[in-house]
Amino acid sequence: MDQNIKKFDLAIIGASIAGNYLAYLLSKSNLEIVVIEEHEDIGLPFQCAGIISQKLSQLIELPEEIVLNRVKTAKIIGPSGNFINLSGNERPYVIDRIALDRLFYGKNKNTSNITYYLGERFRSFKYSVDNGHKCVLIETSKRLIKAKMLIGCDGPLSSVGKHLKVKNKLLYAAQIRIKGNFDENEAVMYFHPLWKQLFGWIVPEGNNVYRIGIASSKNVKKSFLIFLKKLGIDVDNKIDQQGGIIPYGIMNKSAFKNALLLGDAAGQVKATTGGGIVMLLTAARHASNCVKLSFKQNNFSKRFIKKHYEKSCLRTIGKELKLHYVIRLILERLTSEDFEVFFKIVKENKIEHIISLYGDMDFPKDLIFKLLKNPSVFTFLIKFSLKNPNIFIKLLKILTK
Template identity: 65%
Template sequence: MDRELATFDICIIGGSIAGNYLSYLLSKTNLKILVIEEHNQVGLPLQCAGIVSQKLSRLIDLPPKLILNRVHTAKIVAPSGINIKLTGNEKPYIIDRIGLDCLFYEKIKENNNIKYSFGEKFKNFQIVKHRKEKLLLIETNKRKIKANILVGCDGPLSSVGKILGVKNDNLFATQIRIEGQFDENEAVMFFDPRWREFFAWIVPEGKNIYRIGMASSKNIVKNFRIFLNKLKINLDQKIDQQGGLIPYGLMKKLAFKNVLLVGDSACQVKATTGGGIIMLLTAVKYAANCVKNCFKIKKFSRRIIKKYYETPCKIKIGRELKIHYLIRAFLEKFSEKDFEKVFQIIKTSKIENLISIYGDMDFPKLFIYKLIKNPLVIPFLIKFLLKNTHIIVDVIRML
């Protein structure tokens, strides 16, 4: 192997939230890190509605200036237009997502052991033998690099994942920012059979600015226009527009020989809301711990990476992500009548109270257990499952 090639301990592909937070957590080690980012700066293009639970400030030291607003109510609108309003202890943050991506980068950009290379695109990697060691030979559009560990933080269309046979199913998402006359304290979710894999949203950014978006597997442009017309919004009024992909499905395999997948690349995303930030930040903590252990014991095998990264991740977030996926499977099969029935149950029973006490945007297990024990929910659930028996098959397969 060419001895002149640049050599790093870790090569991270993607300088967005997952890649930057991982670099930050590793910045106190002496490990030599290279972050390869195909865009020319951190945080852009923006692809996020920026609604995140309060857990964010328990996971990271969140500067108050990154919190643009907080919502008190989640309004859920059924296809027929009827709605329920949920309030609880959870008052999610609306964050400055570009600021969040830059937060960790700014903290480490002067660190001599961490190098960012912008405008460089990862292409391929292979494992090669060098003296007695097995190393990665990583290829970009500019050069070849040697490293012990490669981390794919390269988002929904992960090239690292593709080489390892991991491929996400992605939904198309689009969003505009607009000045408007909605409620600054309320986030709204609109369900409709035309975009049944997901929902449309209004997220109040604060200062009378609203993020209005939608995600779906098809016809996103047409459906978004119809949706905006319904809200009496003209696209010409927009301040700006964003688009992106949201991985949809269950969390993928995370551990490979010398390689880890983190964040959207491994579908660490809630299937109910498309939210990835809390899940991936949780996963990054395990990834950082795993990388440190690998170098401590000088082993980079799949078994070790699985032990320190994949297994704890599966226990902490994998099970909850499965519940999100199941909720989504239910919602996709909901007819207009089902929505009405469920909304009726929520309005007339004590479920709103349950949501206040147990509702958790990220970890819904406890709330779901309480919900399915409710005497009004049980008959609806049985009837619904008898109509949609494949969901029972999905549940059994997941367990």
């Protein structure tokens, strides 16, 4: 361990998409930034289905080579095998996730004010003082670092979060990549009581390669094998396999004295799909603005960071994340019969068209309002609410706020 204390303005823990993108947003500031990543190789291990709404290209300049495929239809399959097909304006990207993580690292690594320490693990931090100013003293596996601000971009099991007494609720995921004969234009979601906290998925990567996975709160390995068997897939033919952890719930507390949390570390993930990338890219912009303002006004208090980061996140992605959570609670409680009834309503009332027109993978509020105007959907929801009154109250609170 190097006992000389290195000094930086800002320390970012985690060099995956959240950490690299935030460092990129701040690369033109004159802040001295250190990014600490426990792995030697950025983007590895690969743990993602890589399906992202087309908002991605509004948030970042998206190089063509990162897009492997575009999906035209979403097929939703209920426990009985019946399904609905949704297609419309939304044409999500299937991306090369490793390349996305490396995109901003590539832009940052030759920037004079950004230092990367790779293969180095954040261990702990405590509050300290430097030249009469409050700061954080960070201990990594290799050295001590003093910084005015600490940003936890260290994923679902965030160690920074643990030190700040924030803990995510977690789902566990399993995925394989395999050559197959499914539809290259279609992403599929399989709902089943065994993995009811999320769903099983088939995401077409292109070139007849498919990412097939499930996420659930327990028994993932066993459920995954059942799922693959249902699909008639021999796991031994896989190209490779991935695991992973997905936080769920609503956004955590993310503002602290001299510190903030971003991305999976802050639980900024849609509880309906486990997708986090659009949310964290949006939150990273708020984080970048807040960091610049904190340094400009020399104010690193929790109150200041809450006002300029956490509240901005709540106003933009926070409400929608709550809505995703309530939708997830509803989906979790739907019985096989409920799925059948709902699919019938969708087909008979041409609701596929409404979903196609107003469906937004990230921000579902407008679609929910449109759907509630349909008498059959409204009646379905009322019947469901009589069985689950608490969830209905939560949904109403979110929609009317």
